Amino acid sequence: MTDHLNLRPHKVIRTDREDGSILLQSGYALGPVARCTGDWLHHWADKTPDHVFLAERDGDGWRKLSYVQVLEAVRSIAGHLISRDLGPGRPILIVSGNSIDHALLSLAAQYAGVPTVPVAEQYSLIPAALPRLDHVVRLVNPGMVYAQDATQYAGAFALESLSSAEKLSSAPGASGATDFNDFLGPNGADVDSAFAKITPDTLAKILMTSGSTSDPKGVLTTQRMMTTNQAQLAQALPFVTARPPVLVDWLPWNHVFGGSHNFNLMLANGGSFYIDDGKPAPGLFDKTLANLRDVSATISFNVPVGFAQLVTALKADKQLCERYFAELDMIFYAGASLPQATWAELERLALETCGQLPLINSSWGLTESAPAALLQHEPARGAGIVGVPLPGVTVKLIPDADGRCDLRISGDTITKGYHDNPAKTAEAFDAEGFFISGDAMRLIDDADPSRGLMFDGRMSEDFKLMTGTWVRAGQLRLDLLAALAPYVTDLVLTGQGREQVGMLIVPNRATMAAKGWDATDDNGAMICAPLMQEIAARLTDLAAKTSGSANRVAAAVILTDPPSMGDGEATAKGNLNFPKILMRRAGLVARIYDVADPARIAAL
Template identity: 25%
Template sequence: MNRIASTGLFTRAIKYGERMAIVNTPVEGLGHHGSLTYNQLLNETARLSTELTKRGGRTDRDDINQERVAFMTTASTDYVCAQWGIWNAGGVAVPLSPLHPASDIEYFLNQSKASVVMADQDNYDKVKDIVKSLNCTHWIDLIKLDKSTEKYNNQNNNKYNNNNNQNNNQIFSIDRDRNAMIIYTSGTTNRPKGVVTTHANIEAQISTLVDAWGWTENDKILQVLPLHHVHGIINCLGSALWSGAVCEMMPKFSAKAVIDRFVQDKNGAPSRYQVPPLSVFMAVPTIYAKLIKYIETECDNDENRQEIKEAFQKLRLMVSGSSALPVPVMKKWKELSGHDLLERYGMTEIGMALSNPLHGQRIPGTVGFPLPGVETKVAKKSGELLIRGPQVFKEYFDNPKATAEAKDPEGWFATGDIVSVDKTGRYSIQGRASVDILKCSGYKVSALEVEREILGNEKVEDCAVVGIPSVEYGEVVAAMVVVKPGQTLSKEELDQYCRTHIVGYKLPRILRFVPEIPKNSMMKIDKKIVKKMIQDSIQIDSGNY
């Protein structure tokens, strides 16, 4: 008999029973295959939670009382089993990314005071080496995860294949206000903070998206995003499993693999993993830009492009988020796929707060309206967006000062993002107050607005705008630019383009061409590094802009 906690995700999973829950997309060289039904997922949840509570030979507990349990896996069924197993054991899940350097992992383990680290077979040796080298004051247990699908996908293994009855689950009560997860902020301007969310926070974040975006048990999403961030954890994985839908996990993004997968689904290649068909896709703007580039450079005939477009048109929803969607990318994607991307706004601390409508007009450069259950207001002097509601995080772990600075006594969270609101109530993001709102010659300049104009140049592939300190102007606008392959663009030509599209006080006074703009593991531009690179180049140029 499985002991299953009374969280919303788990109790709904019991209802979905033998429906398919998680599918691993086979990727050459990574060895992740197979799938799990909801019943099988619950079996693994119960098994792993027992392993956590009884570790060290203990028999006197069924609850690890909010111990922090870090875990690192490839994006696969193993990830979900680890996450759910931690929650079922009464622990706090701390997801780690295989993309993070060892120094970041060390910081997360020390800051969260993790007592256990779980890792799959792909990542165990890396985690083991990091734990061995840690200089910390507490003991950390290390658990190696078995491949969660092997026992079920072996047709001869009757011991497991016969244990799929939903009556095998015994529900026990768990406080929804208990801590459930710690996700670390991207840390592009400061040291990452551990964002603590409760089970109630997570359920509020998921349920509002399920309602707003029309999720049903007939959906299937191809999940390509990192799973140490709310975009992948809440928007993709959580929403699918809450709805009884299927989440197909692609362990490593490649434009070719994604395109091939959608075309395969369109053509109905026989596979028990392809029921139901793919219907939802979510990504960051960088991924959409990479898909566009692949289609334009590798799919060199109209027949191939039409087949790809037809494959995308079978989807009911495509979403973009985590950073501003450049208007040229949105327009080009519409041309190649037939989809108007749904752009939304959210943060680690709040889940999603604003969204363009599922049905209705989606205006480029805007992030729509407040989601159900989300309260918003705009600070009169600064224009900063404030958010309140059940989806707002509980606290920054072990950092009461930062928590008090971010949330006022009435529960309003200061996002740090400057917004504008039109007469219909539709929001647009002007940028981060800390890095995207520049003060030039007494004017406030939105870095995102300047970026949008530069990206309008047909020869520009990518760009990042930052402010560089200036004695004369306070800050000057600086732009780092990537030119499209096969194109040539001089500083003089780009400067002339900017002068015809951007008002004088917003003009970039510094232009730097680079082969690639630095980005973090969530594919967001790392403006701290961009700014340093430009400042270093100024010094090399003897101070000349």
């Protein structure tokens, strides 16, 4: 059903070593790699000058820029950047979200050899998160800071640590910031000479890690890392080069997947990037649906909760469904495993609508790997598979007695280290130079590595019960999230040094509101009888299907207050800082194991 995509079957070379480790490499050779992102821009401005590259909402329509218009703007902006004291030691900090002006500034900086540091807009918009922004500022010492709207991001501009940085804004108002529109005018700088000096090793970005286990670290991201990753994707997914791809996407550009993978996928292949001003969140998903009604994308990126909401909308709106599947080549999920029910509904709707299936897949990667290192590029038999090594990536697996493997990687897409942090850089690599991911993987078929790898949690998330039994927390958490949907948005497992596994639950308030369920606050724990009964029934059902205390949750407590970004319990990407939550909410953890506590939900 996917024959029209001319997909390349997996081809993996396996090497078993004397020390017990396993090396996996792609059987395909890496194709040509561009020098830098600016070469892509020149290529498409020359080949398809009037084709739409960037578009964003403008009232009921779209503001669109063609490739030649983007190149002209990028060269003008680059000239103004060259005339300032900017560079690797004084990068450009970008504090606002996705926009055309954000894209133009980033591309111009890469054209001129000035690194950018895009950060989560929540760092500026949530007062309690400003210390996180201050940490980034003191780490990278920016010479310029950009915000789309100076009034909206006034909290960031007012930071003492940014007092010496030039402020730049597309809507400066009365802030005193330089007007971004002034950068679109002529400048006498020698832009051609600056661009000619860009090499594959030129630093393009400093991308901040999520900070889910420590303060955010600055990942040094070179031109080579980004251009190599796109060459790898082109080898694995030939349909992206067969015709210009079209993307309607909300994933934030401070994150490597949205800002490097998705953005550059359009630029490298002459595609069109429609900036989605919505997201799968209350009050915003309707914007996404409106955008999808306007534009038929060839690729659909989202997180599982976004696809779940999309399925509901597609089933209720035949016209939207036809528009969504009209040109679709690939549905790509990331961030968590896609529930099998959502996968099945997407396939059913696709077949009913257009008679053929898009490729439904996922991959694995990190900020440190630019990001894709593993990719499922042939049709999968279900969710949860993250694929095989891309061309040019070497995967090292260090298996334990149960077949679970510590994953390490090397190749041209892997960072050389962290900005101004030699200690963390040294810790990140093993003696052979492989990056230590901290993630666990499992071969789907030990006898056939081309079947791919399945994510098996974080090595550091695992813990031991009092019995000495290991709890594989990563996979157990994914299983529970699928089993407890749609009542639970996230959860934290407990049980270190105890006899049983428990969990703290972040409830889905939207589902509760839709059902009219009330909640009583009891010192941080929620008492909501119908929700507690629903969760207890599901935990009881799960317990009946599993064996062993490490695979079964005995009890839970529902949180009244969601994890706080300001207190370090959650990151801007939505990831939970499990150790921080367990430390700050130790009292609630204790209540999970108090059989007399009225807030305790027990599996029977």
